Amino acid sequence: xxxxxxxxxxxxxxxxxxxxxxxxxxxxxxxxxxxxxxxxxxxxxxxxxxxxxxxxxxxxxxxxxxxxxxxxxxxxxxxxxxxxxxxxxxxxxxxxxxxxxxxxxxxxxxxxxxxxxxxxxxxxxxxxxxxxxxxxxxxxxxxxxxxxxxxxxxxxxxxxxxxxxxxxxxxxxxxxxxxxxxxxxxxxxxxxxxxxxxxxxxxxxxxxxxxxxxxxxxxxxxxxxxxxxxxxxxxxxxxxxxxxxxxxxxxxxxxxxxx
Numbered sequence: 001x002x003x004x005x006x007x008x009x010x011x012x013x014x015x016x017x018x019x020x021x022x023x024x025x026x027x028x029x030x031x032x033x034x035x036x037x038x039x040x041x042x043x044x045x046x047x048x049x050x051x052x053x054x055x056x057x058x059x060x061x062x063x064x065x066x067x068x069x070x071x072x073x074x075x076x077x078x079x080x081x082x083x084x085x086x087x088x089x090x091x092x093x094x095x096x097x098x099x100x101x102x103x104x105x106x107x108x109x110x111x112x113x114x115x116x117x118x119x120x121x122x123x124x125x126x127x128x129x130x131x132x133x134x135x136x137x138x139x140x141x142x143x144x145x146x147x148x149x150x151x152x153x154x155x156x157x158x159x160x161x162x163x164x165x166x167x168x169x170x171x172x173x174x175x176x177x178x179x180x181x182x183x184x185x186x187x188x189x190x191x192x193x194x195x196x197x198x199x200x201x202x203x204x205x206x207x208x209x210x211x212x213x214x215x216x217x218x219x220x221x222x223x224x225x226x227x228x229x230x231x232x233x234x235x236x237x238x239x240x241x242x243x244x245x246x247x248x249x250x251x252x253x254x255x256x257x258x259x
Contacts, residue, residue: 002086002091002092002093002094002095002096003094003095003096003117003118003234003235003236004086004095004096004098004115004116004117004118005095005096005097005098005116005117005118005119005120005234006097006098006099006100006112006113006116006118006119006120007019007020007097007098007099007100007120007121007122008100008109008113008119008120008121008136009100009121009122009133009136010132010133010135010136015122015124015161015162015195016041016099016100016122017041017043017045017046017099018045018161018195018196018198019120019122019159019161019189020037020046020097020099021045021046021049021198021199021200022189022195022198022204022223023097023223023226023227023230024037024072024097024200025071025072025198025199025200025201025202025203025204025205026203026204026205026223026224026227027095027227027230027231028071028072028203029071029203029205029206030203030205030206030227030240031227031231031238031239031240032238032239032240033094033095033236033237033239034072034092034093034094034095035071035072035073035093035094035095035096035097036072036073036074036075036085036091036093036095036096036097037072037073037074037075037096037097037098037099038075038077038082038085038096038097038098038099039074039075039076039077039099040077040078040079040082040098040099040100040101040112041099041100041101042101044076045099046074046099046200047074047076049198049199049200050070050074050200050201053199054070054199054200054201054202057199057201057202058070058201061201070200070201071200071201071203072200073093074200079100079101079108079109079111079112080108082098082112082115083115086115094236094237095234095236098112098116100112100113110143113140113143114143114147114154116154117153117154117155117234118154118155118156118157118233118234119140119155119156119157120156120157120158120159120185120230121133121136121137121140121156121157121158121159122158122159122160122161123158123159123160123161123173123177123184124160124161124162124173125160125162125163125164125167125169125170125172125173126169127169130169130172130173130176133158134176134177134180134182137156137158137177137180137182138180138182140156141156141181141182143156144156155183155233156182156183157183157184157185157233158177158182158183158184158185159184159185159187159188159189159226160173160174160184160185160188160189161188161189162189162190162191163188163189163190163191164190164191165190185226185229185230185233186229187222187225187226187228187229188222188226189222189223189226190218190219190222192215192219193214194210194213194214194215194216194219195219197213197214198213199213204219204220204223205220205223205224207220
């Protein structure tokens with residue numbers, strides 16, 4: 001059965017849609033997972049990225065390779081429709097990612113969260129974000145306790161984003177979450193411009209696109225560590241085991257469709 005996760009937060013601007021974009025393409029391309037994103041956010045950032053930025057690139061790519069296609073599926077969807085999609089036996093995805101609207105109120109949001117195997121909460125270390133995020137994760141902890149009592153699988157994790165190395169607030173965020181007994185990833189994503197250039201067509205683990213987007217080997221390592229930890233926590237299949245060796249063999253020449 002498909003694993004279902006959501007990127008959710010109680011406060012806007014934490015980068016949940018960006019996080020979904022950064023991880024989906026590598027998980028599909030380098031790790032070989034069959035993925036669908038359900039874009040339920042009001043801003044439809046992921047749908048717009050595909051339509052406005054990646055569709056023209058795919059058209060150019062198909063001039064030389066008619067079989068070229070997106071590495072994963074994206075569907076604009078209301079929260080009320082996600083269960084029809086998840087429960088459809090014809091959908092044989094390894095992973096379904098739901099981009100939840102940037103708010104934590106409303107029955108539709110909480111219903112969507114309880115329908116997930118895991119909820120991933122972007123952690124931003126600024127003080128006001130920290131308090132709001134911890135409150136939201138406390139709600140998820142209550143949902144987990146209820147799920148455990150009902151013997152239903154449910155997990156939640158904080159994942160640090162926009163992290164600035166050496167900044168005191170980063171350690172304070174980690175300590176704060178740990179002291180509350182809340183779950184978090186050990187891996188993280190730094191505050192890098194390259195992540196804002198994530199694509200629904202190209203992976204930031206592919207050296208050619210990573211270099212074009214202004215990334216480095218350090219950004220690739222961050223993404224890879226998050227992908228590995230996500231796969232381990234959700235017990236996802238590993239269809240392509242030797243990711244690092246495959247990436248080293250990839251040419252650094254910038255593809256013509258993104259020039």
